Amino acid sequence: MGKLGEIMVRFNNKVAMVTGAGHGIGEAVATRLASEGARVLVCDIDGGLAEAASAGIRGSGGNAEACAIDVAQRDDVQRAVDQAVASWSRLDVLVCSAGVMERTPFLEETDAHWERVSGINLQGTFLCGQIAARQMVAQGEGGRIVNVASNSGTFGGRGRAAYGASKAGVINLTQTMAIELAEHDILVNAVGPGPTLTRPEVQGDLMASAVNRMPLKRYGLPEEIASVAAFLASDECSFTTGHVFAADGGFTIAGVMEG
Numbered sequence: 001m002g003k004l005g006e007i008m009v010r011f012n013n014k015v016a017m018v019t020g021a022g023h024g025i026g027e028a029v030a031t032r033l034a035s036e037g038a039r040v041l042v043c044d045i046d047g048g049l050a051e052a053a054s055a056g057i058r059g060s061g062g063n064a065e066a067c068a069i070d071v072a073q074r075d076d077v078q079r080a081v082d083q084a085v086a087s088w089s090r091l092d093v094l095v096c097s098a099g100v101m102e103r104t105p106f107l108e109e110t111d112a113h114w115e116r117v118s119g120i121n122l123q124g125t126f127l128c129g130q131i132a133a134r135q136m137v138a139q140g141e142g143g144r145i146v147n148v149a150s151n152s153g154t155f156g157g158r159g160r161a162a163y164g165a166s167k168a169g170v171i172n173l174t175q176t177m178a179i180e181l182a183e184h185d186i187l188v189n190a191v192g193p194g195p196t197l198t199r200p201e202v203q204g205d206l207m208a209s210a211v212n213r214m215p216l217k218r219y220g221l222p223e224e225i226a227s228v229a230a231f232l233a234s235d236e237c238s239f240t241t242g243h244v245f246a247a248d249g250g251f252t253i254a255g256v257m258e259g
């Protein structure tokens with residue numbers, strides 16, 4: 001942290017890996033960390049998106065490389081960590097934003113779809129967390145891991161059997177990782193976004209059933225989720241671990257809203 005009045009630059013000399021960073025919340029996180037000095041490995045299953053996002057960061061004067069990986073594949077994740085270390089000699093921060101949100105009625109849910117959603121959202125978070133943490137432990141200087149959960153992991157939601165269960169799993173995994181990695185000074189937290197406007201071309205107006213539960217009554221912007229994730233990824237976050245930090249317009253705290 002700088003002196004009062006200085007611009008916040010919390011990631012000088014830090015190396016960060018961000019998954020799902022080709023688009024949406026992950027891209028906003030990668031951009032934010034790079035704007036504060038991080039060297040960022042922009043990971044996405046869509047190599048074109050990863051390349052475009054990292055080129056965007058470099059075009060703004062930041063330091064980034066692209067890496068095409070499927071977070072559900074151990075060898076891919078290991079290759080990404082190896083790339084970060086080969087390029088920048090270390091890894092300090094992991095942010096897991098890669099995820100898929102596909103609604104399916106419970107009675108129509110299939111094994112294949114369940115495995116796809118939990119494979120990316122939950123197993124992918126496990127693989128990235130374990131492989132990145134092993135690198136951080138070997139370095140011996142601590143680290144920060146931020147998982148992107150969802151308020152669908154806290155409450156049930158229509159069509160969200162696979163998605164919500166995967167995000168509930170991410171929340172519990174975050175807690176266990178926080179306990180086991182504390183002795184290595186690796187702090188593990190999650191950000192819990194509410195409805196976030198990552199695809200304005202298709203998302204339309206926020207549905208009434210969400211608006212009616214949210215004191216702030218609007219979509220969040222990817223940058224608003226990224227600012228919370230950046231705090232959790234920084235050394236400023238030094239006594240918070242295993243926590244889910246909601247960035248959801250009040251969705252998860254709202255009780256009676258009218259009358």
Ligand SMILES: NC(=O)c1ccc[n+]([C@@H]2O[C@H](COP(=O)([O-])OP(=O)(O)OC[C@H]3O[C@@H](n4cnc5c(N)ncnc54)[C@H](O)[C@@H]3O)[C@@H](O)[C@H]2O)c1
Nearest residue numbers: 020022023024025044045070071098099150193195196198
């Ligand atoms: N947008 C929301 O309203 C919202 C709300 C709560 C939680 N979230 C969570 O935030 C995270 C990001 O969501 P988003 O809205 O930015 O989505 P997005 O679709 O805009 O971006 C997700 C990115 O992840 C990538 N990806 C998908 N599968 C992958 C895989 N197997 N390996 C690597 N990359 C993969 C995609 O190519 C895409 O670029 C997700 O985990 C999502 O569940 C989003």
